Structure formats: structure tokens, C-alpha cells
Amino acid sequence: MDQALKNCDLFAHMSSDDARLCLGCSGAVEKKYGKGGMVFCETDSPNRLFVLLEGSVTVGRDGADGRRAVMARIDRPGDLFGEVYVFLDQSTYGCSVQAESPVRVLAIPAKFFYSTCEKRCAMHAQIIRNMLSVFARKAFFLTRRVSLLSSGSLRRKIAALLLEHRSPDGSLVLGMNREQMADFLGVTRPSLSRELAAMRDEGLLDIHGKAIALPHPERLKEFYDYFVP
Structure with missing residues (x-):
């Protein structure tokens, strides 16, 4: 304890x-x-x-x-x-x-x-x-989440979520599975999976099983203009 x-x-x-x-x-x-x-x-x-x-x-x-x-x-x-x-x-x-x-x-x-x-x-x-x-x-966090959810397209929401969970050393600690991620973003899991696959095919993400990495985080900034370095 x-x-x-x-x-x-x-x-x-x-x-x-x-x-x-x-x-x-x-x-x-x-x-x-x-x-x-x-x-x-x-x-x-x-x-x-x-x-x-x-x-x-x-x-x-x-x-x-x-x-x-x-x-x-x-x-x-x-x-x-x-x-x-x-x-x-x-x-x-x-x-x-x-x-x-x-x-x-x-x-x-x-x-x-x-x-x-x-x-x-x-x-x-x-x-x-x-x-x-x-x-x-907590109030500050909720303000940030409202900003994320109102960021527009699903790709922009994903970019915002991943960038804001990126550690200073560049690693990604998301702390949620795909279903939880879909719930957090307010979308269905199939829609999320399709968009993640598309982002992977375009070289924006590296996906290995449940793990997601950002090979070129600067490219995600093109989809989301609010970013915490």
C-alpha cells in the first residue's frame, strides 16, 4: 500500500x-x-x-x-x-x-x-x-480531451491521441487496447481498425500486434495542429 x-x-x-x-x-x-x-x-x-x-x-x-x-x-x-x-x-x-x-x-x-x-x-x-x-x-485534462474529440476527422483524432501519449524519448505508452481506444475516441472499432490500417500502409504508423509506434511523428502534425512535444 x-x-x-x-x-x-x-x-x-x-x-x-x-x-x-x-x-x-x-x-x-x-x-x-x-x-x-x-x-x-x-x-x-x-x-x-x-x-x-x-x-x-x-x-x-x-x-x-x-x-x-x-x-x-x-x-x-x-x-x-x-x-x-x-x-x-x-x-x-x-x-x-x-x-x-x-x-x-x-x-x-x-x-x-x-x-x-x-x-x-x-x-x-x-x-x-x-x-x-x-x-x-483533471479540469485541464478534460479541456484537452474536448479539444481532441472536436479535432475533426478520425485521422486527426488518432493523430492527436498518439502524439499526446508520446513519451519524451519517442516511445508510445497508450495504456488501452483497440476497443478501449475506439470508445475513448467515440467511434466503432471497425472504423478505428480501418483507419489504423490505412495509416500503417501510408507509413505513418508501425503496428505490431497490439503495439503502435510512430516512425515519423512529425508527419502526424500535418493532421493535427495542436501538439505537445
Whole structure:
């Protein structure tokens, strides 16, 4: 658990001991779910936020046709989820989180973040400041995704997604399979597969199984004018 807490933005600028003290004060509990288990459903009351300790989960929403649209995939120990919904003053989460593999999560009561405790300890104030930073970064990320989804053609969307996930050393760490990529871009998997194949044939991409590489990233800039180097 200590490594997950160290990776979690919620516990930034805090030692492992300080983080555990805060968790004890908050009433946090560790929970386990098997593959396919629901960490929370759309209609559940949003009274807890969660820290992923082990495994991976997907965030989604059920459509009118019964299909579950994947909004995000979370697989890094220390990642937060559910934190936005506990501060929206609504009666339900409005989305669901499902275990993609056996997972362990830390469930933290939302009320812990409403105010500092009567002792007014420095660590409680720090964790509230950290939560504000988390929200600021999330707002920035969502702005970026809106820009991606409104970028026009499917090729432009793919170019934007791949360029923004390119590491400084040029490698690509996408963290999603083809189906998840299609859901993220709001297109069908066959449409995505056809466009990826066309981009491969044109020399824009190297595709080996599930792996995608960018042999000439500068050429992708021709299809998307917003680019993070």
C-alpha cells in the first residue's frame, strides 16, 4: 500500500506515516473485488472516493441500448477515481466503475475533505490542498480531451491521441487496447481498425500486434495542429 500512496497525488508532500495517519483519521477501508465486480454503480450514493492499490478498473456509463460506454481506464496504483462525483451535490455517481481484473482499492469517506478536524492538524489541511490540485489537473485534462474529440476527422483524432501519449524519448505508452481506444475516441472499432490500417500502409504508423509506434511523428502534425512535444 505504501507505494500506491506514494504515487497518489492526494498524498503529495506527505510521508508514508503521515498518509497512514490521515487514512486512520478519515475512516478509510481497503476493499477487494474480483474481475467484473462493480466498485460502484451509477445509482449508488457518492459518499466515498477511491484510490487504486492493485489491478485495473474501467469507468463507464450504460447507454439506452444496454451497451456500456467506457469513459476511462485506470490501472496505475495510486490513481484516484470517484473524487469528482462526491463534491457535485447529486444523489448518485452517474457512472459506474468495474474491475477489469482482481483489484484492491482504498475507499475514503468524502466527508473527511469537507473541513479540517478539530485538532486542525497540518496533514489534514495538506490533503485538502492536494485535492484542489487534483481537480485543477483533471479540469485541464478534460479541456484537452474536448479539444481532441472536436479535432475533426478520425485521422486527426488518432493523430492527436498518439502524439499526446508520446513519451519524451519517442516511445508510445497508450495504456488501452483497440476497443478501449475506439470508445475513448467515440467511434466503432471497425472504423478505428480501418483507419489504423490505412495509416500503417501510408507509413505513418508501425503496428505490431497490439503495439503502435510512430516512425515519423512529425508527419502526424500535418493532421493535427495542436501538439505537445
